[in-house]
Amino acid sequence: MSATPTKKVILVTGGSRGIGLAAVRFLLHGTKTIPACNVVSLSRSVPAELQALAKEHTSLAIVQGDVTTSKSNEEMRDEALKRWGRIDGLLLNAGVIDHMRCADLTAERLLHVLNVNTVSIAESVRVTLPELRKTNGSVVMVSSGAAVSNYASWAAYNASKAALNAYARTLANEEKDIACFSVRPGVVDTDMQGLIRATTEMPTEQQAKFLSMHKNGELLSPEKPAHVLAALAVQGTRKEPVGEDGTPLGATGTFCSWDDASLSAYQL
Numbered sequence: 039m040s041a042t043p044t045k046k047v048i049l050v051t052g053g054s055r056g057i058g059l060a061a062v063r064f065l066l067h068g069t070k071t072i073p074a075c076n077v078v079s080l081s082r083s084v085p086a087e088l089q090a091l092a093k094e095h096t097s098l099a100i101v102q103g104d105v106t107t108s109k110s111n112e113e114m115r116d117e118a119l120k121r122w123g124r125i126d127g128l129l130l131n132a133g134v135i136d137h138m139r140c141a142d143l144t145a146e147r148l149l150h151v152l153n154v155n156t157v158s159i160a161e162s163v164r165v166t167l168p169e170l171r172k173t174n175g176s177v178v179m180v181s182s183g184a185a186v187s188n189y190a191s192w193a194a195y196n197a198s199k200a201a202l203n204a205y206a207r208t209l210a211n212e213e214k215d216i217a218c219f220s221v222r223p224g225v226v227d228t229d230m231q232g233l234i235r236a237t238t239e240m241p242t243e244q245q246a247k248f249l250s251m252h253k254n255g256e257l258l259s260p261e262k263p264a265h266v267l268a269a270l271a272v273q274g275t276r277k278e279p280v281g282e283d284g285t286p287l288g289a290t291g292t293f294c295s296w297d298d299a300s301l302s303a304y305q306l
């Protein structure tokens with residue numbers, strides 16, 4: 039009789055809605071290509087959908103907290119270790135956008151976006167790294183096309199994602215026992231896109247793209263990028279997948295897009 043394989047343990051930040059919630063569902067249920075996992079979700083709110091998932095699945099642990107605090111990151115780690123004794127992957131997805139022109143951008147608002155989108159990632163990694171080294175774990179960071187864009191009023195967000203990319207490359211270079219991925223999820227139909235359509239800080243001609251994508255039903259469903267992100271957290275290594283130019287993505291932290299041909303095995 040063969041022993042039941044140990045389920046992998048994946049920590050997800052921002053699992054309460056949008057891309058994060060879709061990823062939590064895939065990880066719990068498993069898919070054709072992702073084996074079902076044990077999951078710890080960290081977010082400030084715990085909406086009914088997430089509570090219902092936790093009732094249905096003993097493989098879901100919910101930590102209510104703020105990614106910008108060491109305490110919440112430690113609670114997320116400790117919950118995984120208490121329940122399952124290991125950590126195999128991080129899906130660092132929590133993020134915020136805050137529109138403000140550079141002329142008015144206060145240090146306080148800039149720091150808040152940097153704290154949630156970038157500094158929290160370094161903290162989640164710091165507190166879990168000893169466990170990730172043991173399992174040759176995978177760290178998946180949700181980046182954005184904004185990392186290389188210049189939309190007016192997006193300075194804080196653009197800077198936070200560019201810094202995330204730099205952090206991912208450096209982590210990949212330092213930590214040879216883990217894989218690091220920085221992934222752009224595309225333009226996705228979540229609350230964040232609602233904020234982009236509603237802001238009065240963007241020039242009309244730049245906002246028009248987002249309004250028209252919404253109007254024409256061109257926004258991605260959260261499931262599409264979420265599947266790639268979840269699959270990389272479970273199965274990505276320093277050897278696989280390999281980018282179109284032959285670069286092993288997990289060994290370099292190279293910025294990639296959810297729909298790159300090199301990620302086709304990870305797509306829905």
Ligand SMILES: NC(=O)c1ccc[n+]([C@@H]2O[C@H](COP(=O)([O-])OP(=O)(O)OC[C@H]3O[C@@H](n4cnc5c(N)ncnc54)[C@H](OP(=O)(O)O)[C@@H]3O)[C@@H](O)[C@H]2O)c1
Nearest residue numbers: 052054055056057081082083104105132133182225226228
């Ligand atoms: N939607 C897009 O088109 C798009 C494009 C490029 C990149 N992204 C990136 O994709 C990721 C997910 O965004 P989304 O579109 O799914 O947005 P969303 O629906 O607004 O979800 C954001 C998630 O982040 C969590 N979060 C925010 N601040 C937090 C904090 N301080 N502590 C803990 N959790 C926090 C939220 O949970 P609580 O509010 O419950 O805390 C929520 O679960 C973000 O990193 C975003 O930058 C999105």
